[in-house]
Amino acid sequence: MxxxxxxxxxxxxxxxxxxxxxxxxxxxxxxxxxxxxxxxxxxxxxxxxxxxxxxxxRTEIEESPEEPPPADPAGALRRLADRLPLRASPSMRRILFREADTHRTARDRLTALNHELVHRARRALELALPGSRGDAARLEVAAATFATVLLYQENLFHLTGAHIDPGALADLITRALSLSICVTSTWRPS
CATH class of the missing domain: 1.10.10.60 (Homeodomain-like)
Incomplete structure (x- = not known):
């Protein structure tokens, strides 16, 4: 270039x-x-x-080298959050969120980032929590929640400077999902 x-x-x-x-x-x-x-x-x-x-x-999610399945589901989500592209450039974050209201390309990119983030979060959770694969609905909700909060955080940071710790978010989501899977697998209707 x-x-x-x-x-x-x-x-x-x-x-x-x-x-x-x-x-x-x-x-x-x-x-x-x-x-x-x-x-x-x-x-x-x-x-x-x-x-x-x-x-x-300037708004791609960084590719990561092929890694073995993580034993720590929260760690898998934290690594994903670290690769979120908008963290590298506050200017691009501002542009993307501002222009998404008026320019279809920005809105489409934001939508694609959300879908990609949900997909990667779900895949990371599936690999880290092998018992979760049979519970597609909970995995999808956990992944979508993670993506939504991270993308909202990007916009919130631009507007207020407030910061949500992605590690704490990852811990919260994986603990809730693990508990949900544990309860579901041990409960059997009579």
Missing amino acids: SDSRTRILDAAETLFAETGYEATSPARIARAADVPKGLVFHYFPQKMDVLLTLIDE
């Missing part, structure tokens, strides 16, 4: 986060990136292409 393209994206990320997409002109991006305005259009024919590229390139 060229240095100019990276500088343009870095400048756009900063400006979109500070003032929003609508209030940021390509000329302003060019000034902040210290490049000619024509170079912005060379890499990104329309201003929307800058936003789309930022979303596509």
Whole structure:
């Protein structure tokens, strides 16, 4: 990737986060990136292409190397939370949540991140809690709860600076799920 393209994206990320997409002109991006305005259009024919590229390139959930099934379900969820992409860039977090209201691409990316996070949380729980595989509904609720709180936390942090500890959340969810599985497996109707 060229240095100019990276500088343009870095400048756009900063400006979109500070003032929003609508209030940021390509000329302003060019000034902040210290490049000619024509170079912005060379890499990104329309201003929307800058936003789309930022979303596509800077909001992926990090892939992790193939790991053995975790013995600790809360640890599995904590590792997943550590790979949540928006933690690496408060600016991208701000952009994604702000622009999701008005730009379908941002909303679609946020939806895809949620689905991917639920899927990975469910898979981590299945691997860490082998007895849970027969309880699809509880696994889905636990995974969806984990994803919802993490994504809400990202938005809450942007708005208030408040922080929810993902480790505590992982412990709470896995303890509740483990207890639920234990109770379900020992209770037999007469």
